[in-house]
Amino acid sequence: MVRPNAFSICAVVSLVLSGCGTPLVGADPVPSTSSADHAGDVARPELELSADFEKISVETEIQAPLASVTTWFADRGAAFGSFLTGTDSVPGVVSTESLSGAWSKPGDRRRVVFSDNNTALEEITDRKPQLLQYQIWNLTNRTGRYIRYAVSELEFMGNGQATRVRWTYSFRPKIWPDGYLIRPYVQNDFRKFMEVGLQAMRDKAVTDLAPKRSARSS
Numbered sequence: 001m002v003r004p005n006a007f008s009i010c011a012v013v014s015l016v017l018s019g020c021g022t023p024l025v026g027a028d029p030v031p032s033t034s035s036a037d038h039a040g041d042v043a044r045p046e047l048e049l050s051a052d053f054e055k056i057s058v059e060t061e062i063q064a065p066l067a068s069v070t071t072w073f074a075d076r077g078a079a080f081g082s083f084l085t086g087t088d089s090v091p092g093v094v095s096t097e098s099l100s101g102a103w104s105k106p107g108d109r110r111r112v113v114f115s116d117n118n119t120a121l122e123e124i125t126d127r128k129p130q131l132l133q134y135q136i137w138n139l140t141n142r143t144g145r146y147i148r149y150a151v152s153e154l155e156f157m158g159n160g161q162a163t164r165v166r167w168t169y170s171f172r173p174k175i176w177p178d179g180y181l182i183r184p185y186v187q188n189d190f191r192k193f194m195e196v197g198l199q200a201m202r203d204k205a206v207t208d209l210a211p212k213r214s215a216r217s218s
Contacts, residue, residue, distance in 0.1 A: 039111055040099035044123050045137050045149045045172075053151075053170035054179050054186050058194045060165050060202045064209045066158030069165075070129045072205055073156065077132060078103040080154075081112060083200040090193035091115040091141075116141065130156045143185060146178035147171045167198050 062069050078096075086092025091114040099121075101108030109123040118141040126133035137149035150171045157164040171186055173179040 039121060039138075040109060042121070042138070044109075044121075044135060047125065047135060047149075047151065048172065051172055052179060053172055054183055055168060055170045056186050056191050056194065057166055057168040058191065058198055059167070060198050061159075062163045062165060062202050062205050062209075063161065064163060064205065065161055066130070066156060066163045068209055069163040069205060070156050072209060073132075073154075074104075074129070076204070076208075080132075080201070083204065084193070084197040085200065086115055087189070087193050087196055089189040091118065112136075114141070118144075120144075125151070143182060146174060146182050148174050165198065165202070167194055169194065 064072075081093035081096050084093040093112055094115050095113045096103075097111040097113070099109040099111055101124075103110055103124065105127050106124050109121065112120050112122055114120075118139070120136050120140070121138040122134050122136050124132070124134045132154045133151065135149055135151050138144075139147065139150075150169055153166075153168045153170075155166045155168070157166070169186070169190065171179075171182060173182065
């Protein structure tokens with residue numbers, strides 16, 4: 001089997017990056033009305049279930065029953081970005097703009113602005129009481145050069161009086177070398193970003209649900 005050498009890898013990557021100067025839809029941090037409308041209409045990339053993804057999962061446990069946590073998350077779901085304050089290497093979310101729907105059901109779409117002024121589009125692709133799945137694309141940051149789209153899944157699993165939360169991110173590389181190029185970022189920097197965000201969500205859930213547990217026990 002012939003292995004690709006460093007020159008061929010660099011040549012392919014150079015070809016990919018040569019087209020990265022094309023403006024992306026909705027890329028301005030403060031878009032005009034027309035660009036926001038366009039961002040609402042642009043086609044979402046087709047989800048390829050059998051494709052190769054660069055995946056990362058993190059988990060936490062919330063000391064509250066599953067029904068309480070999923071009800072709380074349904075109320076707080078649209079504000080999930082508020083927990084993603086970022087890390088030294090991954091910018092946090094500073095605002096979200098609804099493009100269609102109320103971010104509660106499949107087909108609802110929004111535009112996300114990060115602290116470095118880069119943006120992305122997100123659309124819910126599956127929503128159940130114990131699952132939120134949404135697709136992310138049109139990333140304007142450096143990583144966006146290497147990925148076609150990403151899929152985020154938040155799963156809630158009951159365990160008696162505790163709830164296990166698993167957050168998974170799956171990045172779809174554009175071409176073969178891209179998965180290799182983004183792997184250190186995904187497995188190290190983005191993992192930390194997810195851990196910090198999920199911990200913030202857990203802490204807020206515990207704080208909000210504590211008065212209800214105290215009232216039931218009194």
